[in-house]
Amino acid sequence: MANISVSNINKVFENNFQALYDVTFNSNENEFIVIVGPSGCGKSTLLRVIAGLEQTTSGQILVNDVDVTSFQPKKRDISMVFQNYALYPHMTVFDNIAFPLKLHKIPKKEIKIKVEKVAEMLDLKELLKRKPGTLSGGQCQRVAIGRAIIREPQIFLFDEPLSNLDADLREYTRVELKKLHNELKTVFLYVTHDQIEALTMGDRIIVMKSGKVQQFDTPENIYNKPNNVFVAKFIGSPKMNFVSKEFAEKLSGSVIAHQNVKVGVRPEHINIDNSTSKDCTGIVSSIELLGKDILVAIDYGGKDMLIVSKPSCVVEKINVGDSVLCSVCVECLHVFDKKTSQRLN
Numbered sequence: 216m217a218n219i220s221v222s223n224i225n226k227v228f229e230n231n232f233q234a235l236y237d238v239t240f241n242s243n244e245n246e247f248i249v250i251v252g253p254s255g256c257g258k259s260t261l262l263r264v265i266a267g268l269e270q271t272t273s274g275q276i277l278v279n280d281v282d283v284t285s286f287q288p289k290k291r292d293i294s295m296v297f298q299n300y301a302l303y304p305h306m307t308v309f310d311n312i313a314f315p316l317k318l319h320k321i322p323k324k325e326i327k328i329k330v331e332k333v334a335e336m337l338d339l340k341e342l343l344k345r346k347p348g349t350l351s352g353g354q355c356q357r358v359a360i361g362r363a364i365i366r367e368p369q370i371f372l373f374d375e376p377l378s379n380l381d382a383d384l385r386e387y388t389r390v391e392l393k394k395l396h397n398e399l400k401t402v403f404l405y406v407t408h409d410q411i412e413a414l415t416m417g418d419r420i421i422v423m424k425s426g427k428v429q430q431f432d433t434p435e436n437i438y439n440k441p442n443n444v445f446v447a448k449f450i451g452s453p454k455m456n457f458v459s460k461e462f463a464e465k466l467s468g469s470v471i472a473h474q475n476v477k478v479g480v481r482p483e484h485i486n487i488d489n490s491t492s493k494d495c496t497g498i499v500s501s502i503e504l505l506g507k508d509i510l511v512a513i514d515y516g517g518k519d520m521l522i523v524s525k526p527s528c529v530v531e532k533i534n535v536g537d538s539v540l541c542s543v544c545v546e547c548l549h550v551f552d553k554k555t556s557q558r559l560n
């Protein structure tokens with residue numbers, strides 16, 4: 216059983232740049248937490264601070280209720296898998312995986328047993344004598360994971376471990392990592408900037424922007440109840456539409472009680488029909504087939520624009536230039552304060 220608690224972490228670099236602001240979160244036992252956010256928002260810095268590779272400027276990190284904030288990295292019982300794998304090129308796969316145990320002066324016999332067990336688990340048995348230069352990206356990645364799990368740490372940190380893999384291998388490895396998490400029964404903190412990965416892998420997701428946590432919640436809540444405009448725009452593909460209060464009222468046929476708002480509507484929640492809405496006729500300006508879905512762009516005289524996503528099979532023949540009526544049920548509107556960008560409904 217493992218857990219991590221991070222409170223009010225601030226990180227100011229020597230050049231006075233502040234990369235983390237009051238980052239706070241508590242894991243549940245053995246939770247898979249995904250950290251997601253745009254490039255430069257502080258994801259790697261947060262992992263490096265947790266691993267002890269960077270000092271915190273202030274704040275506290277507890278692992279299984281022990282305060283490790285001032286501990287050396289190797290005393291923290293935390294392992295990290297880096298984006299570029301950071302394997303030692305002159306060592307064999309066996310020695311790369313064994314390295315953390317050698318560092319801890321574990322007897323040779325015991326090392327051999329453990330490396331073989333990990334190699335079995337990650338399907339690396341045939342590769343133990345090879346050197347990293349002769350391996351594929353996916354194989355290197357498994358070696359890096361092997362090196363991280365061999366010490367059986369309490370917490371695993373993954374910094375975009377799949378970003379060098381092609382789409383097929385990514386999907387396969389995602390599933391493998393979820394399995395590994397179930398087997399190891401530890402906390403995984405997993406950084407990605409791929410929102411699909413975040414939604415599919417995380418028990419909970421931390422969305423970050425400019426060094427600040429925007430929302431820490433389940434994938435369902437992040438998607439269905441985004442805390443603010445940033446989260447609403449960042450998570451979801453195709454992106455949420457943003458429209459004026461007046462237009463949202465027309466689309467939904469209802470009155471929005473709040474003033475000075477921005478209203479969001481997910482593309483899949485818009486119906487193309489001729490029911491509730493009035494004055495909501497738009498012109499189809501483009502149609503894009505994405506396989507199982509199609510994206511329809513609907514133009515309202517250049518003032519408003521909607522992107523609608525529908526399963527290809529349910530959309531009647533729609534052509535560019537057609538006039539269509541759109542509607543949205545009122546429950547599907549996301550209402551945000553125009554000034555603060557915070558969610559209101």
Ligand SMILES: Nc1ncnc2c1ncn2[C@@H]1O[C@H](COP(=O)(O)OP(=O)(O)OP(=O)(O)O)[C@@H](O)[C@H]1O
Nearest residue numbers: 228230232234253254255256257258259260261408
């Ligand atoms: N040693 C450092 N000194 C000063 N600024 C730094 C240092 N390391 C990182 N930064 C800055 O801190 C911010 C966060 O960087 P970080 O690497 O954590 O981002 P990230 O979210 O991991 O981005 P990416 O998705 O591109 O990997 C960036 O603006 C970066 O330039």
Ligand SMILES: [Mg+2]
Nearest residue numbers: 258259260374
């Ligand atoms: Mg990074």
